[in-house]
Amino acid sequence: MKKFWKISLGVLLILIIVGGAAAYHERHKIRRYLLVHQQYQKTDILRLSQIKLNLRPALSTKNTTATNHLTTTYRRELHQLPTGPQHAKVIVNPYQTSPLSGLILVKTAAKTRVTLTVHGDRPATTITKKLSGYKTAHSVGVLGLYANRTNRVTLTFTQKDGQTSRTTYRLKTGHTPKGIGKNTLKTSNPQQMALGTGHTKLTFAVSSQGYTYGLDARGKIRWYSTNKISHIFKQLSNHHLLILTKISPDEHKYNALRETDFYGRVYRQYNFSGLFPTRKEPYKLATNTVIHHDAIELPNHNLLLTVDDGSSKYVEDTMIEINYKTGKIVKVIDLKRILPRSAYTTYTGTHRPDGKIDWFHQNSMVYDKKRGELIVSGRNQDMIFAINYKTTKLQWILAAPQKLPASYQHYLLNPQSKQFRYSGGQHAVNLIHQSQHQGATIELEYYDNNVPVTRGKTKQSKQWSAGEIVTINQLHKTVKKTWSFGKTLGKRNFTNIVGSSYAVGKGNTLIGFGYADNGKRSEFVEVNRQTNQIVFDVDRTKFAHGDWSYRAQRMNLYPGSATVSLATITTSN
Known part of the structure; x- marks a missing residue:
């Protein structure tokens, strides 16, 4: 009888496995069918349900689990350590x-507060950070080590009664990858740079597709990631990093959006499938990168991403909002539903090898909390515009009027000067100031490539690129240019693509000329906006083709505490 039941159970298990495999295979076939037989709401515009199916974000716990195992090991090692700085791990x-990161595990007999010092070559490159709270068990995160040397790191232990002691540790690091290239310091005036308290801010060269790294005030690499990163490298409100990387290192496309930190711990990851129809053969599927140029955190902590919608015809003209906890798409914004139909049906400004039409090429966005509006930059329309985020209705357009239908002309901002020069192929739009009264007046900063693609061509076009600031009165629909820097650098710093311009403090702006010399050089320039004096300047050369620096960002290595949490990350939702 027992034998009979064993045989029956075995047969049942086989049927379940076979049936499950058959069901999975059938679902897979159905999905592929739906991907190639696209459902359109109207000509050229996909149904929102089709876009969601095409992109298919999914939470992945693989890397979170792997780094959780390391965290558990460090927590156990800290617990088992003998007391005393000399016994530190x-x-x-x-x-x-x-x-170029480290972790020091140490116990003290009395409760102490720790101050971390990573010794630099000079005072301006020595990094210091005070940890919060008095403890006996310390997990001290170390950031800002030099490559290929034995680094000195000092911990100062201060008791509540003021008694202090110091211990210096040595952390040995290896060479940086050759693919990073060569960084040549041209100018450095650290006292005039925006380096933050304790010199904890670095200049980060954010890769187009390759190595992202951070430079100190002397142009030395003090942080880099071995993860290949493309375009997106942002700090979230919880002090973590948001990066766009690969699901696995050997993949060609970047389809993993990862929440991590400067140490490399993974907190959350969203994987995208990217199986889209090709233009030449719409009934065949090819793997594409879903997210391309930008991602921002919304006030509700959801993520807004610039994406390809999976169309066989158009690219880089859609945004999706995903739920931060689940990865589910909760909103789709298709710019073909907002901007003139002629903008995408008659576009001839650029051409792609795959034949798809990149009529808008969205490269950045910023959310205006006061007005609930989203400000968007599109390179190939030479256009910056604002929409009401809830309704997606247009509010205003900053662009030259050429090729804009009459029905859209009333959205245009009116220049307050006859000499106003419109941007061409601009990047990195950012909101740096707005008035208290309903945010009616705003200051926008952006990088003007000065390469008109669709509108605004002048004799000055392609002669230089520049960081610029404009003041916009959103109620009166007026615009005034208040600052520009780049013209004096001339054609040497003209960049046909990529680039950034960000206010970084001390009245300074950091400009990234990412595609200088036709992509053979990237240059990072910090300039004071009052004097137009350059206070920091680095040339980057000899990097891998395609890995020009998409943006230059000044970021704090320690936006929060230097204590590394050894708590396990929960991956369930």
């Missing part, structure tokens, strides 16, 4: 993707 590259 020192770990370089604790999460295996950030070679």
Whole structure:
């Protein structure tokens, strides 16, 4: 009888496995059918349900689980350590993707507060950070090590009664990858630079598709990731990083949106499938990168992403909002539903090898909390515009009027000067100031490539590129240019694509000329807006083709505490 039941159970298990496999295979076939037989709401515009099916974000726990295992190990090691700074455990590259980071585990007999010092070559490159709270068990995160040397790191232990002691540890690091290229310092005036308290801010060269790294005031690399990163490298409100990387290192496309930190610990990851129809053969599927140029965190902590919608015809003209906890798409904004139909049906400004039409090429966005509006930049329309985020209705357009239908002309901002020069192919739009009264007046900063694609061509076009600031009165629909820097650098710093311009503090702006010399050089320039004096200047050369620096960003290595949490990350939703 027992034998009979064993045989029956075995047969039942086989049927379940076979049936499950058959069901999975059938679902897979159905999805592929739906991907190639696209459902359109009207000509050229996909149904929103089709876009959601095409992109298919999914939470992945693989990397979170892997770094959780490391965290558990460090927590156990801290617990087992003997008391005393001389018994500290020192770990370089604790999460295996950030070679210039470290972790020091140490116990003290009395409750102490720790101050971290990473010794630099000069005072301006020495990094210091005070940790919060008095403890006996310390997990001290170390950021800002030099490559290829034995670094000195000092911990100062201060008791509540003011008694202090110091211990210096040594952390040895290896060479940086050759693909990063060569960074040549041209100018450095650290006292005039915006380096933050304790010199904790670095200049980050954000890669187009390759190595992202951070430079100190002397142009030395003090942080880099071994993860290949494309375009997106942002700090979230919880002090973590948001990066766009690959699902696995050997993949060609960048389809993993990862929440991580400067140590390399993974907190959350969203994977995208990217199986889209091709233009030449719409009934065949090819793997594409879904997210391309930008991602921002909304006030509700959901993420807004610039994406390809999976169309066989158009690219880089759609945004999706995904739920931060689940990865589910909760909103789709298709710019073909907002901007003139002629903009995408008659576009001839650029051409792609795959034949798809990149009529808008959205490269940045910023959310205006006061007015609930989204400000968007599109390179190939030479256009910046604002929409009401809830209704997606247009509010205003900053662009030259050429090729804009009469029905859209009333959205245009009116220049307050006859000499106003419109941007061409601009990047990195950012909101840096707005008035208290309903945010009616705003200051926008952006990088003007000065390469008109669709509208605004002048004799000055392609002669230089510049960081610029404009003041916009949103109620009166007027615009005034208040600052520009780049013209004096001339054609040497003209960049046909990529680039950034960000206010960084001390009245300074950091400009990234990412595609200088036809993509053979990137240059990072910090300039004071009052004097137009350059206070920091680095040339980057000899990097891998295609890995020009998409943006230059000044970011704080320690936006929060230097204490590394050894709590396990929960991956369930």
